[in-house]
Amino acid sequence: MGKYIEMIRIRFLMMLAYRTNYYSGILIYSINIGAYYFLWSAIYGGKENIQGLSITQMTTYIAVAWMARAFYFNNIDREIAMEIKEGKVAVEMVRPYPYLNMKMMQGLGEGIFRLLFFSVPGMIIVALVFPIELSTNASTWLFFFLSITFSFIINTQINLLAGIATFFLFNNDGLIRAKRVVIDLFSGLILPLSFYPMWAQNVMSYLPFQGISYIPSMIFTEGFKGSQIYEALLNQAIWSLLLIIPVYGLWILAKRQLVVQGG
Amino acid sequence: MEYISIFFQYVGQYLKTRLTYRADMIVEIFSDLLFQAVNLVFILVVFGHTNLLAGWSKDEMIFIYGFFLVPFSIFASFFNIWDFTDRYIVKGEMDRILTRPVHSLFQIVLERMELESLFGVVTGLVVMFYAGDKLGLEISWYDPFIFILLVIGGALVYAGIFIALATIGFWSDSRTDIMPMMYNIGNYGRYPVDIYNKVIKYVLTWILPFAFVGVYPSSYFLKREEWYTYAFLTPVVGLVFFLIAVTLWNVGVTKYRGAGN
Numbered sequence: 255m256g257k258y259i260e261m262i263r264i265r266f267l268m269m270l271a272y273r274t275n276y277y278s279g280i281l282i283y284s285i286n287i288g289a290y291y292f293l294w295s296a297i298y299g300g301k302e303n304i305q306g307l308s309i310t311q312m313t314t315y316i317a318v319a320w321m322a323r324a325f326y327f328n329n330i331d332r333e334i335a336m337e338i339k340e341g342k343v344a345v346e347m348v349r350p351y352p353y354l355n356m357k358m359m360q361g362l363g364e365g366i367f368r369l370l371f372f373s374v375p376g377m378i379i380v381a382l383v384f385p386i387e388l389s390t391n392a393s394t395w396l397f398f399f400l401s402i403t404f405s406f407i408i409n410t411q412i413n414l415l416a417g418i419a420t421f422f423l424f425n426n427d428g429l430i431r432a433k434r435v436v437i438d439l440f441s442g443l444i445l446p447l448s449f450y451p452m453w454a455q456n457v458m459s460y461l462p463f464q465g466i467s468y469i470p471s472m473i474f475t476e477g478f479k480g481s482q483i484y485e486a487l488l489n490q491a492i493w494s495l496l497l498i499i500p501v502y503g504l505w506i507l508a509k510r511q512l513v514v515q516g517g
Numbered sequence: 518m519e520y521i522s523i524f525f526q527y528v529g530q531y532l533k534t535r536l537t538y539r540a541d542m543i544v545e546i547f548s549d550l551l552f553q554a555v556n557l558v559f560i561l562v563v564f565g566h567t568n569l570l571a572g573w574s575k576d577e578m579i580f581i582y583g584f585f586l587v588p589f590s591i592f593a594s595f596f597n598i599w600d601f602t603d604r605y606i607v608k609g610e611m612d613r614i615l616t617r618p619v620h621s622l623f624q625i626v627l628e629r630m631e632l633e634s635l636f637g638v639v640t641g642l643v644v645m646f647y648a649g650d651k652l653g654l655e656i657s658w659y660d661p662f663i664f665i666l667l668v669i670g671g672a673l674v675y676a677g678i679f680i681a682l683a684t685i686g687f688w689s690d691s692r693t694d695i696m697p698m699m700y701n702i703g704n705y706g707r708y709p710v711d712i713y714n715k716v717i718k719y720v721l722t723w724i725l726p727f728a729f730v731g732v733y734p735s736s737y738f739l740k741r742e743e744w745y746t747y748a749f750l751t752p753v754v755g756l757v758f759f760l761i762a763v764t765l766w767n768v769g770v771t772k773y774r775g776a777g778n
Contacts, residue, residue, distance in 0.1 A: 282698040289705040289717055296571045296712035297563050304566045428544030435552045444555070449562050 257351060258359045265363025269371075276368075280376045283320060284383065290316045291384050305448045311475045312446075314386045319443050319471040321373040321380075326406040326466065328361035331430050334417030339425070344512070354414055354505060361410050389476055397483055401470035404490035408465045411497040412437070418501070421508035442468025446477075462497060465490040523619060527627040535633070546633050553640050556582060556704070571712045576651045578708075581735040583644030585707050588671030588730050590637030596676045597629040599696035602686035612775055622680070622766050645738075654738060667734035667748070670755035674729045675703070677758030680766055687769030699725075707731035722747075729754050 291313050298309045307315065334357060337343045346353050381388060389395065416433045420426050438444055440463035447458055447468045458464055469486045472478045478486055535542050560582060564575040605611045605625070617624045649656075682695060706727030710718045721728040734751045736744035 278695055279698070282695055282702070285717075285720075286698060286701050289702065289713065292713045292717060293705070293708055296708075297567050299567060299569070299571075301567075423540060425538040425541040426544070428541050428546075428548050432544060432548035432551055435548060435555055439555045439558065444559055445562055449566065451562075451565065 258355065261356055261359040262363040262366065265360045266367050269364055269367040276372050279372060280379060283324075283372075283376050284380055287313075287317050287320060287380050288384065305446070307446060307448070307475070307477060310385050310387050311477060313384055314388075314475045315446060315471050315477070317377065317380050317384070317386055318474045319467050321377050322402050322405065322467065322470050322474075323443060324368040324372045324376075325365045325402055326409045327368075328364050328410065328413065330357045330361045330410065331413040331417040331433070333357070333360075334414070335420040335426060335430065338417075338420045347509070354501065357414065357417075358410050361413070362406065365406055387475075389474070391476075394473065394476060397487065398470055398474045401473050401487060401490060404487070404494050405466050405470050407494040408462055408490065408497060409437070411494070411501050412462070414501050415497075415504060418504045418508050421511060437463055437466060440464070441466035442471065446472070448477075462493040465493050520619060520623065524627065527630070528632065531630060531632060542633060546636050549634060549637060550640065553586060553637065557644070571709045573709050574652075576648045577739055580645055580648035580652065580654075580739060581707050581731050583641045583646075583648055584735040584738070585671075585731040586637050586641030586644065588668045589675065589703075590634050590641065591668070591672040592675035592679075593634040593637065594632055595626050595630050596679055597631055598625060598679055598683045599700075601625070601683035606686040606773075609775060611773055615770070615773075621770055622763065649738070652739070654740075660738070663737065667737065667751050670752035671730040671734060673755030673759040674726050674751075677755070677760075677762040678725055678727075680762035681758075684762070684765045684769040687772050703727045703730070726754050726758065 294312050294316070295309060298304065298312070302308065304312075334343075337346060343353070346356075349356075380386060412433065416426070416430050419429055423429065440458055440461060442464060443466075447455055447464055450458070469478075469490055473483055473486065557579070560575065560578050563570070564578070568574070570578060605614065611621075614621050614624050619627075679696070679699070682699065702725060704727075705713075705717075706721055706729070709732055710721055710728050713721065718728075729747070729751045733744055733747040737748035
């Protein structure tokens, strides 16, 4: 356990060295959320609510979805692909800890850093400028933090899968990009899933992606109520466990067919 | 002339390297298509809940998106400099660029081109013709020429903004996360600028003039006469921003100190 905490700490310190950039990032995120706000105001065009979400809830949804993204988002798929291409992965695999766990911990270090230095100040600024409703209910916050923890796990597992695929494809920038687009769309980052037509919602309810953005954002905006929250969290928990199987399966296959191209 | 011949030699080499990883190239074109589909899905889903967006119909919005894809794809094929600071400044690669006989910016364009993005031009045209047909738009003999002019203007706007941002790397070599977000802000130029408040409208017109890549030039083809002045300003804005960016670049290069290797 100690070694994992150390990995998180080191990554955190690494990010801290570059913290000034994050202030410019917050500004850009705020502009982004602002433009979304006006776009959605135009879409609502005076309507009280669409699919049970009021315009204030919608703005909150967009803001929290982007801020939560800063926490669960990481580039470990690209890092793994790079280490495989450069042959570094061979050395990494000799080290006395599981490679995949190490990558996950690095991602967590990055996520915690962004949560503290990016999402929290960003959310405060956005809340001052735009009409956003922050819940005063402690249990909502508790469920939200539990939910984004699951978001991180699910998103990281999908990233690991995309990264490991490099073992088989050698060059998989295209796959990584496609994965990112699919997640943006199916996770509910761009649009709440309840806005989609029924048949599309049915398809998406069988996929793990809604656990990445839609569920935590809906919990935060209190779009989910009562038993819906528990069902949603259970859904995330099940996917977090289920995805372990393909990750380890693919990893075992990958190790067998490892070709080091350089190093 | 020499530049043109070097350009085509690079294109030749590029095709060879891409064809080595054919499976990846196909996935990449597919992922581009997917990305373009996402934006269409957004428009379709939104118009499932409303009929007009600030007085613009669904087909008009789709048309604007189709137009936007053309200059954007040209930009994306040749100006892949969003990771300039990381790739060239931090890693010291800029040293190598400066020893090359062509202009440093041109050298980077050559090295970083991604020709498969040009496929987006086709998608854009298909989308435009589909939406234009539904709107019953008529094409005059001079429209293709105006189209080309506006597309060049739009591509230059994009190139200008991203080159200018990349030059920040010459002064400060720390990583910035601005670039990926900029791609997002670029999307807002596709919506009728009336919907934004004054500040954002001003930013999208004169500071980060992304509106000149989407709604302004498209309004010419959509016969929205109130925007014609802006539509015809597109090539001028493109040229001005591109020239400013290249000037910044030239000044920046003299400030480059090298990060060591």
